Amino acid sequence: MSEDTEKTKKLVAFKKKIQTRIDEVDAELEELQAALEAVDSILLEKGFKHAEIATKPSEIVASLQEEKQEGIGVGESHLERESEPESVNMLKSVAGEVLADLYIDDGSMHVVPAEGKDFDINTPPFNQFLVQRVLLKMQERDNELVRSGQLAPEKILCFDIIREGDIVREIVIRNFGLDRLRELKSSIRWTFEKMREKARG
Numbered sequence: 001m002s003e004d005t006e007k008t009k010k011l012v013a014f015k016k017k018i019q020t021r022i023d024e025v026d027a028e029l030e031e032l033q034a035a036l037e038a039v040d041s042i043l044l045e046k047g048f049k050h051a052e053i054a055t056k057p058s059e060i061v062a063s064l065q066e067e068k069q070e071g072i073g074v075g076e077s078h079l080e081r082e083s084e085p086e087s088v089n090m091l092k093s094v095a096g097e098v099l100a101d102l103y104i105d106d107g108s109m110h111v112v113p114a115e116g117k118d119f120d121i122n123t124p125p126f127n128q129f130l131v132q133r134v135l136l137k138m139q140e141r142d143n144e145l146v147r148s149g150q151l152a153p154e155k156i157l158c159f160d161i162i163r164e165g166d167i168v169r170e171i172v173i174r175n176f177g178l179d180r181l182r183e184l185k186s187s188i189r190w191t192f193e194k195m196r197e198k199a200r201g
Contacts, residue, residue, distance in 0.1 A: 090114075091189040099192040102185060109181075111171040111188055119168040121161065123195045126168075130191040135159050135173070138180060 089102040091111070099117060103110040113119055121127060138157045145151035155175050162170040176184055 089185070091185065091192065093189070093193040093196065097196070099189060099196065102188075104181075107174060109171075109173040109176055109184065111173075113168060113170075113192070117192075117196070118199075119192060119195050120166045120199070121163060121168060122166055123198050125191055125194055130187060131161075134184070134187045138176075142175075 089104075090098050091100045091102055092098055098114045100111050100113045103112070119126065135157070139159075142151055142156040146153050146156060157173065157175045157177075157180075159171065159173045161168060162172065171188070173184065
């Protein structure tokens, strides 16, 4: 048997091994995706249910106060604040469309969708990307820092999704840190832009 033939046989066997591994990984990925969707469903029910916006200002405050006691809430709504924010930015799409106003006030970030912009929490990539991969990941990293003694518990990033039905009325983020400001602005802008594209079909 020639050396070339032997090499070819080894390559064919190696190819089969790779293909087998790919099939295994694909099957594992499908299982993980199914598990992720199940977790997303639970988080969507438990993570957003508390943030449903009330019809009266007093009800909004009462709801947020109750959430704070449960360790879930993240502060007052921009709609409830009387003082002027420290800075105001407009989040725009690549095409220049205004998607939301971003207010930074007393260490809190308040993102309010622009007038006429209805962002449904069920529209990707809101939950899959912004909540799961950005906000919850940041929160997870902060929890690890707390466990290692590098961060005080009260400094953990926390957030709230204030909504009316399934429509986002405001996103409130606290303890985000200036080092995360650019990432958060970019992630929220990108998320809203993709949601607009999907809503238009």
